[in-house]
Amino acid sequence: MTFIYAMEIFGVAVFAVSGALAAGRKSLDWLGVSVIAVVTALGGGTLRDLLLDNRPFFWIREPMSLYVILISTVATLIYVRYRKPPNNAILVADAFGLGLFTISGAQIAEHTVHSGIVIVLMGAITGAAGGMIRDVLLAEIPLVLRRSSLYATASIAGVIVYLLGVAIGWNHSVCALLGMAVIVLLRLASIYWGWTLPVFHLPHPDDDSQD
Amino acid sequence: MTFIYAMEIFGVAVFAVSGALAAGRKSLDWLGVSVIAVVTALGGGTLRDLLLDNRPFFWIREPMSLYVILISTVATLIYVRYRKPPNNAILVADAFGLGLFTISGAQIAEHTVHSGIVIVLMGAITGAAGGMIRDVLLAEIPLVLRRSSLYATASIAGVIVYLLGVAIGWNHSVCALLGMAVIVLLRLASIYWGWTLPVFHLPHPDDDSQD
Amino acid sequence: MTFIYAMEIFGVAVFAVSGALAAGRKSLDWLGVSVIAVVTALGGGTLRDLLLDNRPFFWIREPMSLYVILISTVATLIYVRYRKPPNNAILVADAFGLGLFTISGAQIAEHTVHSGIVIVLMGAITGAAGGMIRDVLLAEIPLVLRRSSLYATASIAGVIVYLLGVAIGWNHSVCALLGMAVIVLLRLASIYWGWTLPVFHLPHPDDDSQD
Numbered sequence: 041m042t043f044i045y046a047m048e049i050f051g052v053a054v055f056a057v058s059g060a061l062a063a064g065r066k067s068l069d070w071l072g073v074s075v076i077a078v079v080t081a082l083g084g085g086t087l088r089d090l091l092l093d094n095r096p097f098f099w100i101r102e103p104m105s106l107y108v109i110l111i112s113t114v115a116t117l118i119y120v121r122y123r124k125p126p127n128n129a130i131l132v133a134d135a136f137g138l139g140l141f142t143i144s145g146a147q148i149a150e151h152t153v154h155s156g157i158v159i160v161l162m163g164a165i166t167g168a169a170g171g172m173i174r175d176v177l178l179a180e181i182p183l184v185l186r187r188s189s190l191y192a193t194a195s196i197a198g199v200i201v202y203l204l205g206v207a208i209g210w211n212h213s214v215c216a217l218l219g220m221a222v223i224v225l226l227r228l229a230s231i232y233w234g235w236t237l238p239v240f241h242l243p244h245p246d247d248d249s250q251d
Numbered sequence: 252m253t254f255i256y257a258m259e260i261f262g263v264a265v266f267a268v269s270g271a272l273a274a275g276r277k278s279l280d281w282l283g284v285s286v287i288a289v290v291t292a293l294g295g296g297t298l299r300d301l302l303l304d305n306r307p308f309f310w311i312r313e314p315m316s317l318y319v320i321l322i323s324t325v326a327t328l329i330y331v332r333y334r335k336p337p338n339n340a341i342l343v344a345d346a347f348g349l350g351l352f353t354i355s356g357a358q359i360a361e362h363t364v365h366s367g368i369v370i371v372l373m374g375a376i377t378g379a380a381g382g383m384i385r386d387v388l389l390a391e392i393p394l395v396l397r398r399s400s401l402y403a404t405a406s407i408a409g410v411i412v413y414l415l416g417v418a419i420g421w422n423h424s425v426c427a428l429l430g431m432a433v434i435v436l437l438r439l440a441s442i443y444w445g446w447t448l449p450v451f452h453l454p455h456p457d458d459d460s461q462d
Numbered sequence: 463m464t465f466i467y468a469m470e471i472f473g474v475a476v477f478a479v480s481g482a483l484a485a486g487r488k489s490l491d492w493l494g495v496s497v498i499a500v501v502t503a504l505g506g507g508t509l510r511d512l513l514l515d516n517r518p519f520f521w522i523r524e525p526m527s528l529y530v531i532l533i534s535t536v537a538t539l540i541y542v543r544y545r546k547p548p549n550n551a552i553l554v555a556d557a558f559g560l561g562l563f564t565i566s567g568a569q570i571a572e573h574t575v576h577s578g579i580v581i582v583l584m585g586a587i588t589g590a591a592g593g594m595i596r597d598v599l600l601a602e603i604p605l606v607l608r609r610s611s612l613y614a615t616a617s618i619a620g621v622i623v624y625l626l627g628v629a630i631g632w633n634h635s636v637c638a639l640l641g642m643a644v645i646v647l648l649r650l651a652s653i654y655w656g657w658t659l660p661v662f663h664l665p666h667p668d669d670d671s672q673d
């Protein structure tokens with residue numbers, strides 16, 4: 041029951057709430073909302089552990105996460121009956137969840153792999169893949185792939201800063217905090233100022249049929 | 252070649268037929284229909300074994316299932332050319348498949364995990380995840396997440412009854428039969444009387460853009 | 463750094479380019495395009511290794527593939543700014559990639575499994591599943607499941623020819639080349655002459671509600 045553990049539980053709860061709210065735009069039933077909350081909160085870490093073959097998964101070893109998600113989902117369902125969701129607070133909390141999940145995911149990957157590009161990928165997957173699976177289940181193109189504020193891009197930047205700091209020889213905990221700060225600030229700045237990545241349009245999208 | 256084994260094969264065949272019929276509403280070609288039938292029949296058990304790290308998967312160890320699915324699919328393709336599908340019979344058979352897969356999935360999970368919530372989840376995944384993956388491949392929000400008759404909810408109720416019976420000290424086989432009966436009856440009753448779970452609507456769905 | 467290895471890298475690059483071009487029809491941002499390119503190029507082999515429990519995955523052991531994909535994606539993004547994509551050349555290159563991935567996937571499966579139907583399935587998954595996952599992320603019914611030129615069907619035919627050759631006692635390398643030739647020729651012939659598999663329509667699609 042350390043600080044790290046408390047932070048993980050916070051991240052799981054935040055992602056469950058944002059998953060439940062996303063589900064609320066699609067008229068799912070209560071079971072559907074719970075499934076989406078579970079997938080959003082656990083999907084990223086589970087995909088990372090699946091790819092790295094880290095067994096058993098954290099939520100099978102430690103089912104506390106599942107209860108936290110259920111409670112968060114029920115609390116969300118009740119809260120929005122009476123008040124509208126505090127969207128700005130949720131965006132800020134979600135940014136902290138993203139930073140936390142990404143850097144802890146990169147650190148877990150470091151135990152198994154040594155290639156920088158794989159560690160960056162695993163950090164980004166831990167932070168962003170849960171939301172991708174959520175969007176796939178909601179039959180939408182995942183938001184992180186489309187023109188929108190920076191999300192997975194913030195993850196990637198944060199892991200690169202973390203790895204550069206470690207390579208220079210700085211203290212690991214300092215680098216982890218620095219990486220998280222980069223993710224949270226880049227994420228919030230991109231929402232506030234509307235930063236996006238360029239979109240890739242095929243200039244001749246209809247030429248396929250003419251070839 | 253026991254009774255259990257025959258029941259498993261029955262479940263695989265039933266899920267393959269219901270998968271093939273769902274695919275028939277989307278104008279897939281014969282290969283597409285076969286892929287959907289395989290995914291519907293094997294997806295739930297495979298996801299369970301993937302999450303629990305039970306290797307090798309049952310259909311790799313025992314490829315009979317794959318032949319059963321192919322034969323069921325071809326039989327479906329031929330049958331519906333001449334007669335309309337016996338939808339009520341299929342719904343009843345599917346309910347038995349759901350009960351069977353769910354309880355056998357929960358029992359397999361019991362070998363590896365001890366947490367009740369994880370066993371319930373694994374039972375429900377074994378019964379309902381194949382249909383979810385089918386719907387994702389058909390680019391639809393999975394039916395089990397939406398307002399419709401009880402499906403995964405029936406699974407969950409059946410596993411809870413099974414686990415309660417075992418906790419009280421009843422005979423495992425009796426509890427398994429009882430759990431299956433709960434699932435089949437709840438599923439069929441919910442179809443017959445139109446029982447559904449409440450839907451979760453965000454009361455202020457458009458407020459996001461105004462915040 | 464053998465011929466085989468060079469061919470694998472060629473296959474990865476080709477699939478990354480075709481993934482990036484598919485993404486270009488959906489207005490994704492640069493990160494989204496890169497994710498789709500990675501998934502298209504690595505998805506099939508990763509799913510095969512996941513199902514067969516071959517660890518660690520090839521792209522974690524040998525991250526060269528990830529750099530090849532990134533370079534291919536960036537080259538595609540730059541190229542299509544100035545010229546329209548050489549679609550016919552890409553279709554031919556993709557057919558070679560399909561043949562290569564399918565037969566190498568079947569050969570990898572042969573190390574672990576002995577059932578012919580499972581080897582055929584693993585070859586087809588290696589060749590075609592990356593494109594399926596790409597289409598799922600783009601919220602479309604996968605092209606390989608719909609009426610279109612032969613793709614997974616060509617894979618399946620090629621693996622069957624390969625396995626028949628091996629069963630007769632021919633040299634493994636000869637059979638592999640023969641299998642690849644079948645796949646490439648069947649794929650290109652089906653594009654050129656418009657060969658398709660029959661579509662499965664439910665004759666009474668609306669009867670569900672009337673039952």
